Amino acid sequence: MTDQSALPVIDFSNVGPALGDPFPEIRLQNQSGTVTxxxxxxxxxxxxxxxxxxxxx
Amino acid sequence: MLADFSQQHGITYDLLSDEGSHVxxxxxxxxxxxxxQQAFFGRGVSAIHRGIPYPGTFILDEDGxxxxxxxxxxxxDRASGSYxxxxxxxxxxxxxxxxxxxxxxxxxxxxxxxxxxxxxxxLPVHVRLDIADGVHVYVPPTPGGFVPMSVVVPGHGTLxxxxxxxxxxxxxxxxxxxxxxxxxxxxxxxxxxxxxxxTSFELDGQRRPEPRPNSEVTIPVVIGYQACTAxxxxxxQGIRFELALVEEDVLRAER
Numbered sequence: 001m002t003d004q005s006a007l008p009v010i011d012f013s014n015v016g017p018a019l020g021d022p023f024p025e026i027r028l029q030n031q032s033g034t035v036t037x038x039x040x041x042x043x044x045x046x047x048x049x050x051x052x053x054x055x056x057x
Numbered sequence: 058m059l060a061d062f063s064q065q066h067g068i069t070y071d072l073l074s075d076e077g078s079h080v081x082x083x084x085x086x087x088x089x090x091x092x093x094q095q096a097f098f099g100r101g102v103s104a105i106h107r108g109i110p111y112p113g114t115f116i117l118d119e120d121g122x123x124x125x126x127x128x129x130x131x132x133x134d135r136a137s138g139s140y141x142x143x144x145x146x147x148x149x150x151x152x153x154x155x156x157x158x159x160x161x162x163x164x165x166x167x168x169x170x171x172x173x174x175x176x177x178x179x180l181p182v183h184v185r186l187d188i189a190d191g192v193h194v195y196v197p198p199t200p201g202g203f204v205p206m207s208v209v210v211p212g213h214g215t216l217x218x219x220x221x222x223x224x225x226x227x228x229x230x231x232x233x234x235x236x237x238x239x240x241x242x243x244x245x246x247x248x249x250x251x252x253x254x255x256t257s258f259e260l261d262g263q264r265r266p267e268p269r270p271n272s273e274v275t276i277p278v279v280i281g282y283q284a285c286t287a288x289x290x291x292x293x294q295g296i297r298f299e300l301a302l303v304e305e306d307v308l309r310a311e312r
Contacts, residue, residue, distance in 0.1 A: 007097045007261075008090045015111060016086045021300055028073035029307040033061035039074050039121050040144050048119045048141050051086055051110040053132065056063040056074070 023049065068311030078108030085109040094132055098262065116144050129179075133262035134252065137178040140168045143248060156298035161291035162192035167298045169276070173305040176255025177262055182278060182300070184208045184221065184247045193240035194224040194284050200236035204283040205295035208247045211277055215254040215269070218277075221247035251276060255304050270305035 018024055026038040038049070059072045075081055088094075091106045112132050116125030125144050127136045136144075139151060151170035158165050164187040174180055186206070188194055196291070199205040210218035226239030256259045256268040277299040284291050 001283055007130055008093045010090060010111070010128075012111070012113070015128065016113075016126070017115065017123050019123055019126065020125050022121050023115060023117050024084060026073070026262060028075055028080060030073055031063045031068075034070050036073060038073070041071060042117070042121065043235060046119055046145055047121075047253040048145060049115040049117065050141075051081070051114070052107070052112050054110045055058055 078110075081108060081110045096134070097131075098264075111166065113188070114141055115143070127179075130264075131177075131262045133258070134177050135173070136178065137175070137180050140179045140181045140250060143183075147229065154300040154302065156278075156300060158296050158298070160282070160284075160294040160296050161192065162189045162280060163187065163294070165296050165298075167278045167280075167300060169300055169302065171194050172185050173300050174255070174274070175305050176253060176258045180253050181249050181252055182210055182249040182276060184278065184280065185250070186245045186247075186280070186282070188242055188244055188284070191286050192284050193229060193242050193286075194245070194282050196223050196239050196241050200234070200235075200238065203238070204226060206241065206245065207279075207281040208249060208266045209279045209281075210249045210251050211279060212251075215258050215260065215274060216276060217252040217254075219249050219251060220251045223247065249278070251302075253302070274302050274304075276300045276302065 013019070023038075026037055030036045059074055061070055062068070078087065081087055088109050088111050091109065092102050095102050095106070109115065111128055112135065113126065113128030114136060115123050116127070118124045127141065127144065149218040153169035153171050155166065155168040166185045166187075168183050169180065170183070171180065185195070195203050195205050197205045207222050208221035208223070210216070212218035224241055224242045224245050229238040231238055248305070252260065253274055256270075256272050257265055259265060280296040280298065281293065283293045
């Protein structure tokens with residue numbers, strides 16, 4: 001039986017880094033296996049940092 | 058997995074692997090509502106949901122400061138690439154339906170920078186009003202009896218519309234009136250974010266039992282304004298455009 005309860009309402013202003021905050025330093029492996037520093041890779045340019053659920057669904 | 062994914066989709070930018078969800082946790086992005094969200098769509102929770110983030114995007118300026126956040130209440134709703142580029146301040150350059158009309162004192166254009174859409178993605182509808190020399194257009198707050206600029210996409214069954222945020226105007230004095238007026242001159246650029254359900258989904262993200270037969274959608278764009286010169290005011294104007302899109306054939310795109 002499907003549970004059709006409502007979607008939770010989330011205040012995303014309180015989730016993750018806030019507007020006006022510096023985005024934290026991040027160093028992770030990219031798809032080539034190279035460790036990538038986000039801000040170094042950004043090199044002073046504007047950027048989009050996208051969080052997504054999965055690359056395999 | 059990310060290497061295969063990026064190759065399959067022709068992705069040239071970095072995909073970063075947060076194995077163990079350490080960064081997701083550090084940033085406070087771990088999805089605490091997975092069970093409720095899955096239940097809304099009649100789905101259960103399994104091990105693959107452990108440690109996943111809320112899906113969304115941070116917009117950073119040149120200094121790495123967060124200047125925008127795009128997160129949706131439903132994980133099935135996403136901002137499209139063109140919408141995010143628009144938020145980033147990048148000029149849209151993709152092909153798409155366009156329309157143009159000339160009203161009193163103003164040339165209006167509306168366009169989309171895509172010819173097709175994916176269901177449940179947020180798309181920007183762009184409008185530009187070029188205002189003739191010597192002409193000004195009222196923007197809110199506007200005293201009674203005067204019509205402020207407005208750009209609206211009325212929604213319907215498969216389209217969630219909205220209203221554009223009208224640019225702030227500069228103060229303007231009208232002889233014979235004590236009230237404060239605000240006007241825009243030269244041009245105004247406006248954007249209305251819209252969402253389309255597509256053939257297989259409803260606007261709330263629920264999957265339809267049967268797909269709709271027609272994937273073409275018409276997006277109406279309704280513009281209202283009142284323009285004046287230094288010596289006379291034109292009657293309030295209304296301009297309506299209709300922009301057509303078709304649903305992207307996702308399977309074809311991924312072959």
